[in-house]
Amino acid sequence: MAEHYSSFEPKGTRWLLQRLTAAFLVVVLAYHFMLLHFINHAADITFAGTQVRMSQLGYFLTMVLFLIAGTFHGVNGVYNALVNQGLDGTQKTVVKWLLIVAGTLLIVQGIRVAVAMTGLF
Amino acid sequence: MSQSYDRGLIEDFGRWQEFSAGMWAWIFHKFTGWVLIGYLFTHIAVLSTATVDGATYTQTLQGLESLLLVRFLEVGLLAVAAFHILNGIRLLFVDLGVGLEAQDKAFYAALITTAAITVASIPTFLMGAF
Amino acid sequence: MSTQIQEQETETETETEQTSEHQTRRLAEKRERADMRERAEADLSDADEIVRLKIFRYDPEVEGKKDPRFDTFEVPFGKGMTVLDALIYARDHFDSSLTFRHSCRQAICGSDALFVNGRQQLGCKTQLSDLEWPVRIEPLPHAEVVKDLVVDMEHFYDQMEAVEPYFQTNELPKGELEEQRQTRENREKVKMSTRCIWCSACMSSCNIAAGDNKYLGPAAINKAYRFAMDEREGEDMKEHRLNIIEQEHGVWRCQTQFSCTVVCPKDIPLTEHIQELKREAVKSNLKFW
Numbered sequence: 001m002a003e004h005y006s007s008f009e010p011k012g013t014r015w016l017l018q019r020l021t022a023a024f025l026v027v028v029l030a031y032h033f034m035l036l037h038f039i040n041h042a043a044d045i046t047f048a049g050t051q052v053r054m055s056q057l058g059y060f061l062t063m064v065l066f067l068i069a070g071t072f073h074g075v076n077g078v079y080n081a082l083v084n085q086g087l088d089g090t091q092k093t094v095v096k097w098l099l100i101v102a103g104t105l106l107i108v109q110g111i112r113v114a115v116a117m118t119g120l121f
Numbered sequence: 122m123s124q125s126y127d128r129g130l131i132e133d134f135g136r137w138q139e140f141s142a143g144m145w146a147w148i149f150h151k152f153t154g155w156v157l158i159g160y161l162f163t164h165i166a167v168l169s170t171a172t173v174d175g176a177t178y179t180q181t182l183q184g185l186e187s188l189l190l191v192r193f194l195e196v197g198l199l200a201v202a203a204f205h206i207l208n209g210i211r212l213l214f215v216d217l218g219v220g221l222e223a224q225d226k227a228f229y230a231a232l233i234t235t236a237a238i239t240v241a242s243i244p245t246f247l248m249g250a251f
Numbered sequence: 252m253s254t255q256i257q258e259q260e261t262e263t264e265t266e267t268e269q270t271s272e273h274q275t276r277r278l279a280e281k282r283e284r285a286d287m288r289e290r291a292e293a294d295l296s297d298a299d300e301i302v303r304l305k306i307f308r309y310d311p312e313v314e315g316k317k318d319p320r321f322d323t324f325e326v327p328f329g330k331g332m333t334v335l336d337a338l339i340y341a342r343d344h345f346d347s348s349l350t351f352r353h354s355c356r357q358a359i360c361g362s363d364a365l366f367v368n369g370r371q372q373l374g375c376k377t378q379l380s381d382l383e384w385p386v387r388i389e390p391l392p393h394a395e396v397v398k399d400l401v402v403d404m405e406h407f408y409d410q411m412e413a414v415e416p417y418f419q420t421n422e423l424p425k426g427e428l429e430e431q432r433q434t435r436e437n438r439e440k441v442k443m444s445t446r447c448i449w450c451s452a453c454m455s456s457c458n459i460a461a462g463d464n465k466y467l468g469p470a471a472i473n474k475a476y477r478f479a480m481d482e483r484e485g486e487d488m489k490e491h492r493l494n495i496i497e498q499e500h501g502v503w504r505c506q507t508q509f510s511c512t513v514v515c516p517k518d519i520p521l522t523e524h525i526q527e528l529k530r531e532a533v534k535s536n537l538k539f540w
Binding site for chain 1: 151154155161162171172178179182195202206209213216246
């Protein structure tokens, strides 16, 4: 039997990760909205203000983690939704890799943006 | 039994009036989820102006914020995010097996709270837009 | 009713006799039907209340009935009358071709799950007095209709079989004649899950099962729960059962819409059971790390 065996069970793991990221996102998304719409009004945002926030290591790391968790949660959610609708076979494999690529690009670009916002590089 | 009749999907959305609370919660959660992931991609795209230089970034953001349409879209985004968060908390409890018998009430509570948050935030969001 | 009696005639008869026999039988049946109709008219004029049923009709084998349609029947209402009683009355008095499954009439055989007023319910367990009138009766959604209210259950049974819905164990008691006893607590744990009557109401109500044909569905997962949680099956067997339900089209497809739990005529907390299996599967996978 050439079956691939791994103790890392992908289906159940994705389910668990979806929940773990959800718990994290609930808190951070609420915080993000509060900070950038109620404490600082979106209309008053300038690069200088962004730079001050992003230069703090804790805030920077939180935002990067927020990006990664959000991307995983969203892209995985989209994939699940499509599988629930009966997506199968080659189409499923294609969609899976498209989503993985899109998600990775989003994270990479997001980190580039975050780094640029610190104004340090 | 030579043939059988497949009624297709007419029984799905054609019967929305018969959907239960849990079903509505799922539909709304899915819809708000699609909006949020779509927004995340757009959000990063707009913020990417920061990689050009600070001035472009400030200009782009303030330019967008001066549009009344954007302000309204932001209220919509808040409503979508609030519902997704509140119903998400409900779903986390469901996953933990806590309070399953109150899941329908939790959904109504999420709806009402979302509405309250949205209405209460309209002044903040539209401030200085007119 | 008594329309079957004539069929008990002996079959050793000449052809001519058979024809005449056949004719007499037909005439008798015709008379019988006329009688039933007359009786129905009398019933209807005597009845205090008349319930109107709108019944889905479809028959692929009869020209002119191939297009699905709704037929309306008026049935005299009596206290305590169920949807199934009304269907039986309509079939016996008005249209003997009206087709639906039923057997025990007491919510245990699981044959008469129907889509009544937009909800999956057992015909025999649903009081007409609890429904809005006219009552709309359709075959279960998300299944192919064979005729009138009868749907093809093959797919549902396949999913049930897939979870090995029978007791299996590697842990037999020591003595040959010793009983395989279950603790009271464990019995309580699986109690609700044992009540499934395979009526398929839950499967029909499930939006995910409708879209993903490979999804095991609530009934099958509940069946897996019933045995996975039975301590007498032992650890090996539990792992085997978890392996089945944690496939991609197993428990993970459940979106906790609670549709199945809402419609289950035996009040089985299906969503709760599916959720518990998800947690069990995650826990057993984490153990290997």
